[in-house]
Amino acid sequence: MSSQQDTNVTNLPDRTASSTTNGTTGTTNGTTEQNPRISLALVGGGIAGLCTAVSIIKHSPQIDLTIYESCASFREIGAGVAIQPNAKKALALIDPVLRTAFDKISTNSLWPSKQEYWFDIRVGIDVEGKKAGDLVHSPKCPDGQVAVHRAKFLDELVKLVPEGICQFNKRVTEITEERGEDGDFKMHLKFKDGTEAVHDGIVGCDGVKSKVRGFVAPECEPTFTGKYCYRGVIPMHQAIEVLGEEKAMNNNIYMGKHGHVSSLPIEGGKYISVTFFGNRPSWPYTDWILPTDHLAMLADLTSKNWSPFILNLIPLTSHNTIYALFDQLDNPLPTYAHNHALVIGDAAHGGTPFQGSGAGMAIEDAYVLGEILKCVTARKDLRKAFLAFNQVRKERTQAQVRTGRESGHFWAGDDGEVGFGDWEIMRGYMDTRMRWIWDVDLEWAVRVGRVFMGVDEA
Ligand SMILES: Cc1cc2nc3c(=O)[nH]c(=O)nc-3n(C[C@H](O)[C@H](O)[C@H](O)COP(=O)(O)OP(=O)(O)OC[C@H]3O[C@@H](n4cnc5c(N)ncnc54)[C@H](O)[C@@H]3O)c2cc1C
Structure with a gap:
């Protein structure tokens, strides 16, 4: 499954090309007679799930969205979360309203x-x-790096998600797929409360203990x-x-x-x-x-x-x-996508918090996925869209897992090569180690994704 899906894009678009537009055609609700509405489930309503929901609701009217959250309400445990410049940029790209709301509740030094x-x-x-x-x-x-109280951030995200989209107390326990006569996949979900649901596609935003990951990439458990x-x-x-x-x-x-x-x-x-x-x-x-x-x-x-x-x-x-x-460093996922199922956020690339970037990567995922989903006009497009996401996101997010672990050793003086007393070398590391995370062109990733989907030419 993985090696085939992980095909390379050889012709990449010009970096100076204009930014993306909505790839959908047809009626104002994004559907046509030939292409009926697409039902998509997000499993998990944390930062990854809610940011993705905000993007889909704003940009993809052809998609009927449902969020299944295992808890009784949206909630974040823990205290502050640091948000790096790349993630702030992604929030603005998802929705300037979200970025403005975020800026009001975030704090720098x-x-x-x-x-x-x-x-x-x-x-x-x-x-x-x-x-x-x-x-x-x-x-x-x-x-500028800022920090935000997790629960307050979630509150701002929830304000942008219409009521009724989320079903609470819905813990997904089993996922199966079925291929219909038309060749389209249907995703079947079973929940802990005994109920079931069927969707055209699912996105696992269900965190580091993800259930959806077991379907997409079996035996890739975090260590x-x-x-x-x-x-x-x-x-x-x-x-x-x-x-x-x-x-x-x-x-x-x-x-x-x-x-x-x-x-x-x-x-x-x-x-x-x-x-x-x-x-x-x-x-x-x-x-x-x-x-x-x-x-x-x-x-x-x-x-x-x-x-x-x-x-x-x-x-x-x-x-x-x-x-x-x-x-996930010891058991990286060979792919984030399998047919009509995808994993994002910690479900795909759970890492250590030593670069303050796990939530940031989840926000980036949400932006890129939201843009790619704009191009989905028929159910069968979901497979290509999820593969495109995998294509443009896997390398960067897995690098974050690897460098996160390295950072943990560095800050703890366990680096092995550089230690206390090597102050000049350490300062050099400190100056440079976060740069690749901050200096990212997310719109470029979207353009590559659209080429991969066949929506744009290289
Ligand atoms: C100690 C610590 C400090 C951190 N500090 C930072 C930081 O400063 N900056 C930063 O960027 N990142 C930080 N991170 C990482 C960051 O918290 C995560 O990367 C981010 O929260 C991942 O978001 P997510 O939505 O992918 O997953 P989660 O936040 O785990 O959300 C998953 C959601 O899915 C739900 N769910 C789970 N299973 C199911 C199921 N079977 N069915 C239905 N719903 C389900 C859960 O209830 C939850 O709501 C830190 C992590 C830790 C542990």
Whole structure:
């Protein structure tokens, strides 16, 4: 299945060609007599699912959309999520209204003098030549990295999705396909509540434990990366007492031995979102997110020599959880598409959070898929559309998984080649390692996808 589908596009379009237009023809609702409406299901209503829904609703009137979400409502767990310039760009491309709403709820470093920098990178332990808290480097991030409270971001997305499109408490448990006499595929979904549904196509946006992935690319389960983290949100005034204004109010990474800590202001500076990362050899539990408490966190992080100012943050965090970090690096998907089924977001390329880019890649996926789906005018086009998506998205998103793992080792001082003391080399790495993620031409990817679909000429 995979090798055939992974065909290369040999004739690529001119990078200077004009941007995409809606590829549909026919009536204003996008359908013609020959090409009846297309019913598409999105499995999962997280960032990937909702951003894709916003794009389809806005740009593809020929598609009848249903979102199946396993929870009782849309919800995001956890605290802040960093959004890089590439993802901000993708939000605007999906819908300028979405970008405007996002800009209102997102927060950069609070000091204007810090806003052109990605993070202030400091040591969080005493090392030769540097005291805990000392600045190592401030890599620039020209278009500004911001952070947003996850639940608030989801609220903004939900506002753009009409009521009735989403069905809640619908956990997909089984997926099968059937080929009709006309050659078109039908996708059959079974749910935990015993009900069933049939659609022309499905897009698995169901996260790192995806069910749809098992259908598209069997036996590609994520594996434990040897990394875990604790996350928390701390009121700004308390964070300032512990960290001081400069560190509390701006984006910071603290490098340690076999771990690192990141902190970002969120909600206009009312809180900071803080994450403590560490290493452990295995994860023997079925659940990947487990409750923990301050005592356990303190015992763990004290043994790793973190400076008192880092440890003093722990009692200020609430709703404490430990996250095991899994990714697809050891079992990459040979393809994201199989006939009329596709996976995107963490379902396709779940990675570690060390580049703050998993959600960003999901947003990029949503933009590119939304644009490609504009070209779908008949049910049978779904297969080509999903293959086109695979063609233009797989390499970049799998590179994010790989470099994410590498970044985890780098920030934890476990790189093997570069370590504490190699400050000049480290600064060079810090300046360059995110560039390929930020500097992306997503409209170019869409143009290649349209050529692959046969809508445009190369
Ligand atoms: C600790 C941590 C920190 C992170 N920090 C950042 C960051 O700063 N920046 C960044 O860009 N990324 C970050 N990420 C990554 C980011 O959270 C993910 O990449 C992003 O949330 C993926 O979105 P998604 O919609 O693909 O999946 P999810 O957010 O996992 O959404 C999946 C949805 O599908 C539903 N679902 C699951 N199974 C089924 C089923 N069988 N049937 C129906 N519905 C189902 C779920 O309920 C959920 O709503 C971080 C990740 C972690 C773990």
